[in-house]
Amino acid sequence: MNQKVVSSITEALHRTEIKDGMTLSFHHHLRNGDYVLNLVMAAVRELGLKDMTINASAIFDCHLPLVDLIRDNTVTALECNYMGALVGRSISAGILEKPVIFRTHGGRPADLERGKAHIDIAFIAAPTTDTQGNISGKYGPSACGSLGYAFSDARYADKVVAVTDNLAPYPLTDFSIPETEVDYVVPVEQIGDPAGIVSGTTRITRDPIGLLMADMAAEAISASGLLQDGFSFQTGAGGASLAAAFALEKIMLREGIRGSFASGGITSQLVDMQKKGCFETLLDVQCFDLGAVESIRDNPQHREISASRYASPCTDDAVVDSLDVVILGATEVDTSFNVNVHTNSQGLIMGGSGGHSDTAAGAKLAIIIAPLMRARIPLIVDHMHTISTPGETVDMLVTQYGIAVNPNQVELADRLRQNRLKVISVEELQEIAENICGKPKALKNEGRIVAEVHYRDGSIIDTIRQACS
Amino acid sequence: MIRSLLFIPGNSPVMLQNGAVLPADALILDLEDAVATDQKDAARTLVASALHTVDYPKEIIVRINSFDSDYWQQDLEEIIPLRPQAIMPTKCSDSSTIRSIAEKISELERQSNIGEGTVKLIPLIETARGVLNAYEIASASPRIVALLLGGEDLTADLQCERTKGGKEIFYSRSSIVIAARAAGVEPIDTPFTDVDDDEGLIEDAKLALSLGFSGKAVISPRHLAAINEIFSPQAEAVKYAREVISAIEGAKKAGKGVASLHGKMIDAPIVSRAKRVLEQARRLGLPLED
Structure with a gap:
């Protein structure tokens, strides 16, 4: 049996024969509690390595030390599917010379599969692994549940290093990533902060406007004709999304509808719905809270x-292609239903597509829920800073002032009207908001390109420019 | 028919924006207690701006500062030209203050070319004297369309503790209902102030309904659905009202002087109540057939 356990991250780096210019990958299941990316990159810097590319499925605020690594050229390129506002602000300011590559959750594994992206060394934050590298996210003090985003890294990287704070004796039977894909195992004191690992918003909103929109969305789903036995559904972990799931649960239980599956990031809310019979199965690429972690372990x-x-366009039958309904958010929407989830109203990076455009493309009904105004900023704009998801894949926009249906969905609009839901054009919604808030002056971000937004098929759907100072 | 009246702080732009889409029958845009003294001017400007720009598809009531404050006249001067449905004077203890406020409103209506009497009044009764003078207050001006009981200030004036059960305001609630009904205006109940106690809210609202209140003020949008439900005619009541009207019409056709239903004679008050229930159901768009 090979001896895979090494004494430190630095030893692992030596064993993998790391050198300048390599691409290192990380997954984001530990979310804003992740220590692994910072631990590894501190060791990389210690070795004096330069010009590294980081390919992480997501970068959170906890990864702010990256900014210093960029400043001293340890890191010169970033690839991710999502970027939190803290690091995003520095990227928007132009700290990195090469444009960041934003992919989708489906586009990232697809690019690895089709050879458009390459990983030299993958670092897998492993809540539990045995001495040979059989990895599970379900057990240990830093349990995060699903390791869905790390599978492709383990399969396609030249070298794979598991970093763990829970080394189990061989063999770990209930593993997600097999030992055949893992080269080294590094025990460390702690791979993450449990409070940040399950940091997704897991409480139903108490905001009356959020609840109002959630009820409207659930009624719209009911009116769409898709809510019947075998129904499949995905929603996010934000308060309004959870409220929509809760409103949908009430309808499903009242009408005795047994759905097929709920997918994507899984919350306790969806776990409860599955237990109550609303869904046969949960297909989980990421757990958002402890309830979901317990469920994936026991159910x-x-x-x-x-x-x-979950979402690769290279997969013949991705889960997103079987979705009936997905509920998504937006920071901006334009009158062609294009959606921005990458940048805020000032053009600063504060998010990313994640599975947004994958699910919108795959689901029969893609619903955007967003308040028509945030403070004094209207949601609907003439020209968006960033197109994350193309409007032709978005079917309706639910706001507190009514539901705008994509004009290419005439039958859907009729169904909503027949069910006494308030259908209103996106232009009318824009006018309502602008009457109240005024029309914001367009930003002129004419600086150099700081990020490319890659659509799931690999094409560049938009670019993000350096923000005005 | 106003079942729910939601207080919106006059200094909250977000609440003022979103009030239009909340399921309240009426909004009370508040310039009084929700607004600190150093925010009075800003709130007045904000409320005026909201009335100017937001299309509120519901009744708009503006709660002005009390008659003994320095602000009530300026409140009226800036708000009346924007034609709210009603003004809510606060701490109303006798009819003289109502008449003074009504006169000021008349003057402002004339200046603004608004038909005199357009803007209505909903006095807030929240003092012991106000409770004792409730009928006199309710009858003080033809502008008055309702009385609202304010339980919090009232219990402070009564020097007793405000409780969830509300036994300390039972007499006042009954007095307001009797005074309002006697004057031909609507009695509106005080808000339930624990925003997290859904069961307590329902119990409190049902008590108010049973006493004769036609609606209830609320301080949290989360209370609106329950209040609207409780103060709407229930399906059973609509069904019974329909049967009553049908029985009466049947008796008329048959040339009978007296009608009966389920073995009981139907008299004038029963018919009157049935008509009222059906009218309420019609206004609310509730199903009138099975």
Whole structure:
């Protein structure tokens, strides 16, 4: 048996024969509690390595030390599917010379599969691994549940290093990533902060406007004709999304509808719905809270799936292609229903597509829920800073002032009207908001390109420019 | 028919924006207690701006500062030209203050070319004297369309503790209902102030309904659905009202002087109540057929 356990991250770096200019990958299941990226990159800097590319499925605010690594040229390129506002602000300011590559959750594994992206060394934050590298996210003090985004890294990277704070004796039977894909195992004191690992918003909003929109969305789903036995559904972990799921649960239980599956990031809310019979199965690429972590460990109907199976356009039958309904958010929407989830009203990076455009493309009904105004900023704009998801894949926009249906969905609009839902054009919604807030002056971000937004098929759907200072 | 009246702080732009889409029958845009003294001017400007720009598809009531404050006249001067449906004077203890406020409103209506009497009044009764003079207050001006009981200030004036059960305001609630009904205006109940106690809210609202209140003020949008539900005619009541009207019409056709239903004679008050229930249901768009 090979001896895979090494004494430190630095030793692992030596064993992998790391050198300048390599691409290192990380997954984001530890979310804003992740220590692994910072631990590894501190060791990389210590070795004096330069010109590294980081390919992380997501970068959170906890990864702010990256900014210093960029300043001293340890890191000169970033690739991710999502970027938190803290690091995003520095990227928007132009700290990195090469444009960041933003992918989608489906596009990232697809680019690895089709050879458009390459990982030299993958670092897998492993809540539990045995001495040979059989990895599970379900057990240990830093349990995060699903490891869906790490599967492709383990499969396609030249070298794979598991970093763990819970080294188990061989063999770990309930593993997600097999030992055949792992080269080294590094025990460390702690791979993450449990409070940040399950940091997703997991409480139903108490905001009356959020609740109002959630009810409207659930009624719209009911009116769409898609809510019947075998129904499949995905929603996010934000307060309004959870409220929409809760409103949908009430309808499903009242009408005795047994859905097929709920997918994507899984919350306690969806776990409860599955237990109550609303769904047969949960297909989980990421757990958002402790309830979901417990469920994926104990409930055989709660299945872990890879990001590739979840959303890759290279997969023959990705889960997103079987979705009936997805509920998504937006920072901006234009009158062609294009959606921005990458940048804020000042053009600063504060998010990313994640699975947004994958699910919008795959689902039969893609719903955007967003308040028509945030403070004094209207949601609907003439020209967006960034197109994350193309409007032709978005079917309706639910706001507190009514529901705008994409003009290419005439039958859907009729169904909503027949069910006494308030259907209103996106232009009328824009006018309502501008009457109240005024029309914001367009920003002129004419600086150099700081990020490219890659659509799931690999094409560049938009670019993000350096923000005005 | 106003079942729910939601207080919106006059210094909250977000609440003023979103009030239009909340399921309240009426909004009370508040310039009084929700607004600190150093924010009075800003709130007045904000409320005026909201009335100017937001299309509120519901009744708009503006709660002005009390008659003994320095602000009530300026409140009226800036708000009346924007034609709210009603003004809510506060701490109303006798009819003289109502008449003074009504006169000021008349003057401002004339100046603004608004038909005199357009803007209505909903006095807030929240003192012991106000409770004792409730009928006199309710009858003080033809502008008055309702009385609202304010339980919090009232219990402070009564020097007793405000409780969830509300036994300390039972007499006042009954007095307001009797005074309002006697004057031909609507009695509106005080808000339930614990925003997290849904069961307590329902119990409190049902008590108010049973006493004769036609609606209830609320301080949290989360209370609106329950209040609207409780103060709407229930399906059973609509069904019974329909049967009553049907029985009366049947008796008329048959040339009978007296009608009966389920073995009981139907008299004038029953018919009157049935008509009222059906009218309420019609206004609310509730189903009138099975």
